[in-house]
Amino acid sequence: MIQLENINKSVGNFTLRDISLSIEQGSYTVILGDSGAGKSLLLEILAGIRRPDSGKILVDGVEVQNQSIQERPFGLVFQDLALFPHLSVRENIAFPLKMRRMSKLDVDQIIHELALRFEISQLMERSPNTLSGGERQRVALARTLAPKPNCLLLDEPLTALDTRIRQEIRGVLRNLNRSGLTIIHVTHDYQEALTLATHIGILEGGRLIQQGTAEEVLRNPINTFTASFTGIKNYIHVTISDQRGSGVCVAMANHDIPITLDLQEPAQEGYVIIPEEAIFLSHHPTDTSAANNFCGTITDFHPSPHGVEVMINSGIPLCALLTAEGVARLNLEIGDTIWASFKATSVRFIPK
Amino acid sequence: MSQSKLSLVFALLGGLVLLFIIAPLAGLFIKTSPVEFFETVNDQEVTGSIALTLGVSLVTTLVFAIGSVPLAYWLARTSFRGREIIQSLVDLPVVIPHSAAGIALLGMVSRDTWVGQAASAIGLDFVGHPLGIGIAMAFVSVPFLIQSARDGFANVPLRLEMAAMSLGASPWRSFLTVSLPLAARSIITGMVMMFSRGLSEFGAIDIIAYHPMVTPVLIYERFGAFGLKYSRPVAALFVLVCLIFFVLLRILANRRTHDPIRKY
Numbered sequence: 001m002i003q004l005e006n007i008n009k010s011v012g013n014f015t016l017r018d019i020s021l022s023i024e025q026g027s028y029t030v031i032l033g034d035s036g037a038g039k040s041l042l043l044e045i046l047a048g049i050r051r052p053d054s055g056k057i058l059v060d061g062v063e064v065q066n067q068s069i070q071e072r073p074f075g076l077v078f079q080d081l082a083l084f085p086h087l088s089v090r091e092n093i094a095f096p097l098k099m100r101r102m103s104k105l106d107v108d109q110i111i112h113e114l115a116l117r118f119e120i121s122q123l124m125e126r127s128p129n130t131l132s133g134g135e136r137q138r139v140a141l142a143r144t145l146a147p148k149p150n151c152l153l154l155d156e157p158l159t160a161l162d163t164r165i166r167q168e169i170r171g172v173l174r175n176l177n178r179s180g181l182t183i184i185h186v187t188h189d190y191q192e193a194l195t196l197a198t199h200i201g202i203l204e205g206g207r208l209i210q211q212g213t214a215e216e217v218l219r220n221p222i223n224t225f226t227a228s229f230t231g232i233k234n235y236i237h238v239t240i241s242d243q244r245g246s247g248v249c250v251a252m253a254n255h256d257i258p259i260t261l262d263l264q265e266p267a268q269e270g271y272v273i274i275p276e277e278a279i280f281l282s283h284h285p286t287d288t289s290a291a292n293n294f295c296g297t298i299t300d301f302h303p304s305p306h307g308v309e310v311m312i313n314s315g316i317p318l319c320a321l322l323t324a325e326g327v328a329r330l331n332l333e334i335g336d337t338i339w340a341s342f343k344a345t346s347v348r349f350i351p352k
Numbered sequence: 353m354s355q356s357k358l359s360l361v362f363a364l365l366g367g368l369v370l371l372f373i374i375a376p377l378a379g380l381f382i383k384t385s386p387v388e389f390f391e392t393v394n395d396q397e398v399t400g401s402i403a404l405t406l407g408v409s410l411v412t413t414l415v416f417a418i419g420s421v422p423l424a425y426w427l428a429r430t431s432f433r434g435r436e437i438i439q440s441l442v443d444l445p446v447v448i449p450h451s452a453a454g455i456a457l458l459g460m461v462s463r464d465t466w467v468g469q470a471a472s473a474i475g476l477d478f479v480g481h482p483l484g485i486g487i488a489m490a491f492v493s494v495p496f497l498i499q500s501a502r503d504g505f506a507n508v509p510l511r512l513e514m515a516a517m518s519l520g521a522s523p524w525r526s527f528l529t530v531s532l533p534l535a536a537r538s539i540i541t542g543m544v545m546m547f548s549r550g551l552s553e554f555g556a557i558d559i560i561a562y563h564p565m566v567t568p569v570l571i572y573e574r575f576g577a578f579g580l581k582y583s584r585p586v587a588a589l590f591v592l593v594c595l596i597f598f599v600l601l602r603i604l605a606n607r608r609t610h611d612p613i614r615k616y
Contacts, residue, residue, distance in 0.1 A: 049514050069517045082515035086533045095529075099520035147520060 033203030075149030424501030450555025504538020
């Protein structure tokens with residue numbers, strides 16, 4: 001168990017404030033945040049590259065914040081991997097073992113095991129300069145894991161990789177975690193969190209604004225920033241003002257735009273999430289069972305892996321996910337007036 | 353302007369500068385007859401002087417590298433108020449007249465200073481001694497080593513040192529196993545530059561240790577005593593030796609070191 005308690009650190013004008021985080025043994029924690037949110041700084045503090053101004057880091061109850069970088073039980077993979085360019089792959093992996101003055105026999109044995117595990121046996125005599133992105137990533141992981149750290153710290157490990165290699169490395173990381181290794185991974189890419197994390201922390205402006213299991217954070221983002229980071233497009237601040245009959249209530253967005261919910265909630269502030277695939281579009285108002293119908297203007301189209309996201313300004317910003325065929329059939333263009341409809345049952349409410 | 357015209361203009365301008373460098377040196381060899389040249393090669397005063405010059409410059413470079421490399425690392429890695437002043441002080445010997453450098457050094461190591469007296473007490477004498485020659489050579493040439501090594505260390509990403517330490521290396525081992533090998537090319541280049549600059553020093557050596565004569569002093573001595581005809585073969589031989597050494601050291605430096613950082 002790794003615990004961060006009230007970690008504070010100022011570097012220039014930036015301050016990491018009051019970071020408290022518990023990381024369970026064997027978990028895969030992804031810290032999500034924008035560039036400049038303090039993700040790398042947090043990893044550097046954990047790794048011992050920087051000392052916190054205040055606060056504690058406990059590993060299984062033992063304080064480690066004053067330990068030197070060499071004594072920390074963490075293995076850090078830098079964003080650019082920091083492979084030593086003057087050493088071969090074998091020498092890179094042997095580096096931490098030689099620093100621990102292990103016998104040549106043991107070093108050779110560990111290198112052999114790691115080479116098999118990471119499928120890099122054929123690369124051992126090569127220079128890191130000659131490797132592909134995925135190969136370098138594997139070598140960096142093998143080197144970091146050679147001294148058997150308690151926890152692996154990853155600084156944006158997939159950022160510079162193309163899609164195919166990214167999937168391959170995700171598989172490697174998932175397997176490492178399944179084998180019991182605790183992993184802390186910082187990134188700005190919520191898809192990495194979706195595919196890898198058991199736990200998520202959201203870092204904004206040096207503060208950890210939300211943390212929990214991946215499901216908790218992804219289902220219940222506490223503000224627009226978290227929602228945007230977890231890939232939720234239609235996350236709208238609302239105030240529930242009154243109830244409309246049996247089990248249906250109205251939430252007001254921007255004070256005067258009513259959104260009907262199939263819920264019974266007392267008057268309060270909160271957020272509604274409208275799944276983008278639950279919004280359907282038409283050129284004219286249609287007589288449907290949908291309780292929510294908004295007239296707006298198409299402002300943009302965003303291609304996505306699942307179709308096309310149509311951005312609509314209807315007093316509140318809405319994003320509808322259509323297939324490319326759907327966009328073509330409706331002959332949609334930027335500036336078109338369009339009707340967006342969705343059912344009250346598709347709207348989820350998150351109290352503030 | 354088209355690309356070909358640009359290339360032509362640049363080639364012409366660059367060619368003029370190259371000609372300016374090559375012409376006097378070529379003239380030196382053309383005007384030295386083979387007989388004069390081989391007589392000079394057999395002149396023990398000349399060969400002894402060349403050996404002294406090469407030997408003192410080489411030893412000076414190796415000795416001063418021991419202190420200059422740590423200084424260069426410190427200048428590359430630390431940030432403090434007054435760093436620019438220290439950098440300027442390091443570079444100062446390059447910009448001051450070398451006769452002034454010689455006078456400054458003489459003021460420090462002559463027999464009537466405590467440094468000179470302390471050295472005399474243990475049987476060392478800077479003035480008129482190869483030790484004095486070495487000090488004069490080092491004073492004017494060590495900035496080349498420090499500058500080059502400093503740039504070399506500055507080009508080694510700090511992350512690599514951090515990575516080494518996070519993998520268990522002490523700061524010492526991080527320096528020896530990562531920083532030093534990665535800066536080796538610049539350090540060796542700096543040593544070649546220091547060695548070469550030491551070979552050619554005249555002004556400071558002339559003041560602090562005229563005897564035993566290093567080759568630049570010998571050339572000046574023969575020019576003053578016997579004229580151009582007698583000094584030219586010595587100059588031609590010394591230029592040839594310097595050229596051979598410089599080229600050999602460059603080749604050696606390029607073979608021994610590669611530039612992994614740039615490729616990475």
